[in-house]
Amino acid sequence: MPSILAFDVGLRRTGVAIAFGGTDMAVTKDTIHHKDMAVLTVEIQALCSHYQVKTMVLGLPLLASGDEGSQVVIVRSLAKNLEKLGFEVLFIDERYTTARNVQYDGDAASACQILSTYLERKKNLTQP
Secondary structure: OOOEEEEEOOOOEEEEEEEOOOOOOOEEEEEEEOOOHHHHHHHHHHHHHHHOOOEEEEEEOOOOOOOOOHHHHHHHHHHHHHHHOOOEEEEEEOOOOOOOOOOOOHHHHHHHHHHHHHHHHHHHHHOO
C-alpha cells in the first residue's frame, strides 16, 4: 500500500500530513510557506517525489452552507495543475477539520485531520 499525502491549502501556508504505506495513521509534516500556487505546486511535487507518492488528498473548503466559495476555486485549480503532472487528487470536505487549541502547527494539524477523515472513510468502505 503506497503512502498518501494530505494538504490543507491556504493562500500563504499549506498544512501537510502523511500516512506511510501500510498504515492508517496520519502524521503531521512541516507546513509549507509559499508566496503563490506555483511555488506550492513545486513544493508538493518535491514532497511527492521524496515520499514516492502518487495520490494526495486536498481539503475542500466549502462554505458552511455546503456551497463552493472563492477558496474552493483556488484548491480546484491547484488540483488540476497537479493532475496534469500525473498525480491522483482526491477531495475531503474540510468544514469540520480546522484544528482548535493546537499548541503547535494548526495548519499541519488540520491536514492531519483531513487525512484521518479520508483514511477512516476508506476503511469503512472496504469493510464488510
